[in-house]
Amino acid sequence: MAANEYAGYIYLQLKSIASLYDIDFHLYLESSGGFGELCMDWDELNGYALYGDERGEKHSLFTTHEFDEFKYEVFLQLCFRMGLEYEMKHRNLDYLRKDEDDLEGDTRKIAFEETIRLLTTMSADWAERAAEQYTKYLNMWRRTKNVQYDFETSTFRTVD
Structure with a gap:
């Protein structure tokens, strides 16, 4: 071929x-x-x-x-695009972000959550990989590195 x-x-x-x-x-x-x-x-x-x-x-x-790695990356990108579209449709335009540690005001949170939700329907392993990657990303610029993904609620949250 x-x-x-x-x-x-x-x-x-x-x-x-x-x-x-x-x-x-x-x-x-x-x-x-x-x-x-x-x-x-x-x-x-x-x-x-x-x-x-x-x-x-x-x-x-x-x-x-590696085809499996490629397949994961393709669907991560496709689901992320859908996650961004979801976030834009559901964005709360009235919410004022308090500071860089305000997770609820971080618009990426909703896009990442939707991406993980979509990946979960395809593969639990893919969802876990994406959650780990996005958790690191959301914590990258925070003063308090306390964001975690909760698979029970399918949301990112801060822990004390």
């Missing part, structure tokens, strides 16, 4: 998985027309590649030879 045939096969496989879990499939094979959309490709040398196609230039996000 030629490289472009294999890439097409992988693309269709990912699209099929997305449809099973009702994930918006905003992924292009090789090129998006140069509008910065998420694209994928495969070749023997570099393996699986996930990148942004911006005006004909590939801006790499992720490459691997």
